[in-house]
Amino acid sequence: MLVTNIHDVASKREITQQRLQVAALDLFEVQGYEATSVAQIAARAGVTEMTFFRHFTSKEGPLVDDAYDPVIGQEIAHQPTHSDPLTRAARGIQMAWRRVPEVGGEEVRRRVRIVAKTPTLHASLTRGAAATEAAIADALTVPGTPRRDALIAAAAVMGALNAALREWSLTDDLPLGSAFDAALAVLEDRRG
């Protein structure tokens, strides 16, 4: 190529993916999710529709494709096993997010806000979180906690987290951490 940036550690694949994600988010925000076609996104990113699907598994991809999971599972596995699974999951997630830099929080807000404003996408957030949910369930499955209970607790925590994220995304100033605090507070507040 004619110009090579020394700091350009990103592969071409990563660049294209980034361009597609930006294009998708821009269009979703301006004209709404449903009214935006994959062809439009691809055109705006300067590639073909086909290329879009080589970078994202579906139209929802730019919104929900994520890659946290391992940290979360790790932290949950470190929780004391004498606690109940719901508490372990909640506290483990809290720990994990303390280790994640607040950097990029604004982009998360942008993405979740689009989801929050598109009811048909709420379930997609669940789908995107499927891997995370599985990781949580695995980390919760220890002697004394049957698989079934681990699955239930994982699903409950993810449900609460997604709901909290949707609400948080509609605010402008609250930090990302406050969404997690809200979810965990509801899960831990027991006044039967």
Place this chain on the structure above:
Amino acid sequence: MLVTNIHDVASKREITQQRLQVAALDLFEVQGYEATSVAQIAARAGVTEMTFFRHFTSKEGPLVDDAYDPVIGQEIAHQPTHSDPLTRAARGIQMAWRRVPEVGGEEVRRRVRIVAKTPTLHASLTRGAAATEAAIADALTVPGTPRRDALIAAAAVMGALNAALREWSLTDDLPLGSAFDAALAVLEDRRG
């Protein structure tokens, strides 16, 4: 028509819808959800593809279209407001299901089992439960419980319930109520 059944209180619309649902479930069970096309379902039910979409909003319809909700909301609203929202939601649902006849439990098992065995449908169960979730959130929103907390608690409970239902559907003999008991037990078991 040539033959009229006196006991035929069902309208033609209801009959067709029933035929479509049976056809869909049969095909989903035998060849899997993804491998079944709406055209196939319609053909088996003796109607057109177009007619299918006049009875169900999507291919998932025969699996997730439901109509409980009002009873649940009612029971939750009757829970003592000094309890925390998660507990109110859980106990309200328990009450509601005590009032629902176990009749039809086998069909529920059939439907949920298909969902449980089709990972891409897990999120659809969430979508199908959106109305129920909204009803729960509404019933939880009382003075002293901010809307945000109600939304979080509703999402957590629905997540737990769906996970419990998926697990239950894979068993053959347990009654439907045991699925609810399992979900609520995890939500109420606090050993922080």
Place this chain on the structure above:
DNA sequence: GTCATGAATGTTAGTCACTAACATTTATGA
């Protein structure tokens, strides 16, 4: 019974998400 009216269904044609197979360009290292 007949007839009018609306519900239920059919037909046609189209959009859009998504996939497969194969061709072409572009980057990278020996």
Place this chain on the structure above:
DNA sequence: TCATAAATGTTAGTGACTAACATTCATGAC
């Protein structure tokens, strides 16, 4: 410079879903 593989393009197709219009069928008034 050349070989190799990664990245993208092209073409063609399937299947979910929708819109517009035509047709059949059921139901009540008369």
